[in-house]
Amino acid sequence: MFNGEELSKIKQNRESWEEKVLNKSLAKAPESKQEFKSVSGAVVNRLYTPEDIADIDYETEIGYPGQYPFTRGYQPTMYRGKPWTMRMYAGFATAEESNERYKYLVSQGSTGLSVAFDLPTQIGYDSDHALAQGEVGKVGVAIDSLKDMEILFNGIPLDKVSTSMTINAPAAVLLAMYIAVAEKQGVPADQLRGTIQNDILKEYIARGTYIYPTEPSMRLITNIFEYCSKEVPKWNTISISGYHIREAGSTAAQEVGFTLADGIAYVEAAINAGLDVDTFAPRLSFFFNSHNDLFEEVAKFRAARRLWAKIMKDRFKAKSEKSMMLKFHTQTAGCTLTAQQPDNNIIRVAMQALAAVLGGTQSLHTNSRDEALALPTTESVTIALRTQQILASETGVTNTVDPLAGSYFIEAKTKEIEEKALEYITKIDELGGAARAIDLGYIQKEISDSAFNYQMEIESLERIVVGVNKYKVEEGSPKGLLRVDPIVAEMQKKKISEVKTSRSNEAVQEKLSNLRKACQGTENVMPHILDAVKEYATLGEICDVMREVFGEYEQAVLL
Structure with missing residues (x-):
């Protein structure tokens, strides 16, 4: 971005500044003795100058929005046309109660639905199974049959909304239920818009709601790719998720590296199943976490876009630019929410949402202040939605595309994360690919080590968490939390019995x-x-x- 003569002059001026200005200032007012690091543990320099981005070529590495390598966003105008999709994640207890929450969110300005399923649903058990005891409706909505899905979307026109479903091992079943409900509404499958997570590799890595072994699981995923490319062409057939990898304790670079390595595995599986890359790749989507470190997160999103574009073009020889575009949903970091002083979570979520928007997300879920304690109340989820609406309507962040581009710090950090993520991908390739690296425990071990280091920093006070290890106050027991009535399980068992009797x-x-x-x-x-x-x-x-x-x-x- 700068020629040799300019860089030489900048270096001389920096050294002069350090000698004449900086050193005098440090002599009078020394910096803190702490090491300045990002949330991920990467060292942050005192100052960034053109020297730090000397090897970055603007045209080929940064470029323009809506154009390869998509560092600045996959849409030419980004939010100047319309803001990101405000897709609030919700679901609890019965389909009836969740349906009421969805209608409320839509009435309050949410522009997309995102379905949370309970644990038995996520691992393919009906609510009357012995292993479902005590878990029905607790962390999401219980869906046992098409009857529940009909109730869940009652009064919600599926040709007018975009729906995301966080479901993995049984993704094919829940997608089939959604298609069947739409058919009953008179909405053809080729008009449906939305996403199923359908990312089983990250379940093996970080989340645990898997059912089948690796090979048949990958077959189910590629079956969905093939089916939807013909029958449900507007549907995003997978949401390759770094979110849960970050929630498990990864660094920002690990989140990008391991997520894109999973993406590589899915693309390879689809190609090996006989699919042409440009027929399914445009419907791939990604899901990332937005953590506390504002600038690191912005750089992470930009690095992920650029690296994926290069992978699709160079490794898989994709010809369509749509195949090279990394489109992603973001959720603010649940792992940063604290049970102590829960109102502090409102500020955390606002900063994380800002990072996602500055990084160019396509859709966003903002967590609620009380989610470290229970499922969010209506009041809490409203505040979370209003956070997005204020960002979109009052802050000016939608006025220009990629506003932090050109920052010496952001561009240097973007390149640093890209290079570190690529190192992880190369290592995983050497091990035989993502599935093999998972079987060997490599990815899990890397995340576990990072999570341990992060927790040790909190316990040693090297990392401050407000209200947890500093600025603590005496607090009473939390009040007004949303609790799922145990009777929900009995209601679901009754529904299953009625369905089996009537069918x-x-x-x-x-x-x-x-x-x-x-x-x-x-x-x-x-x-x-x-x-x-x-x-x-x-x-x-x-x-x-x-x-x-x-x-x-x-x-x-x-x-």
């Missing part, structure tokens, strides 16, 4: 038998899952057929 069990068994045969062979299983869903086969029944054929995954033991 044609003979038809269900026929469809499940067809699904079993498809699983045992090589054909795409999505049409058979959809057929079973339409006959009101339950989630657990469908997943049990696949458990029977595919088996279950056993996690690697870290040494």
Whole structure:
């Protein structure tokens, strides 16, 4: 960005400034003895100058928004046309209660729905299963059959909203239910817009809601790619998630490196299944965390976009620029929320949301102040939504594209994260790819070590968490928290019983038998899952057929 003569002059002037100005200032008022580091532990220099970005070429590395390598965003005008999608993540207890929350959020200006499922649903068990006891409706909505999905979206026109569903191992089943509900509303599948997370590799790495072994899980994912490319073309078939990797304790560079390594594995699996990269890659999406370090996070998002564009163009020879675009949803960092002084979380979330917007996110969920204690109340989720609306309407952040571009610090940090992430990807390639690196426990160990270091910094007071290890106050027991009534489980069991009584069990068994045969062979299983869903086969029944054929995954033991 600067020629040799200019850089030489800048270096001379910097050295002169250090000698004549800086050293005198430090003699009078020394800096803190602490080491200045980012949240991820990367050293932050006192000052950044053109010397730090001397090897960055503007045209090829930064460029223009809406153009390769998309460092500055994948849309030419970004938020000047319309702001990001305000997609609030919600779901609890029964489908009826969650439906009320969705309608409330839409009425208050939310522009996209994001469904949280309870733990039994996430691991493919019906609410009446013994392993579901005590967990029904607790961390999301319980969905046992098409009947629940019909209730969940009652009165919500699926041709007018974009819906994201955080579901992984049983993603094919929940997507089939959504398609079936839309059909009942008269909305054809090719008009549906939304995303299923469908990212099983990060479940093995960081989250744990897996069911099947690696190989059949990857088959299910590529089956969804193939099916949706023909039948549901506007649907994002996967949300490759760094969010949970960061929540587990990774650094920013690890979040980018491990997430894109997972993305590489999915692209390779789809190509090996016979799909052309430019037919499915434009519908890939990503999901990132927005943590506390404002500038590091902005740089992280820019680095991820640039690195993915290079991977798709150079490694996979994608011809369409749409295949090279890293489109992503962001959620503010749940791991930073504190049970102590929960109102402080409002400020944390606002700063994290600002980082996501300055980094060019396409959609955003802002966490609620009380989520370290319980599911968010209506009041808390309203504040979280208003945070986004104030950012979009009152702060001026939508006025220009990539406003921090050209900052010596931001550009140097973007390059630093990109290079470190690429080092992780290279190491994973050497181990045989993401799935093999997971089986070996490499990725889990790297995250575990980072999480340990972060916690040690908090406990040693090297890292301050306001209200936790400094600026503490005496607090009473929290009040007004949202609690899920235990009766929800009994209500769900009753619904399942009613569904099984009213449906044609003979038809269900026929469809499940067809699904079993498809699983045992090589054909795409999505049409058979959809057929079973339409006959009101339950989630657990469908997943049990696949458990029977595919088996279950056993996690690697870290040494």
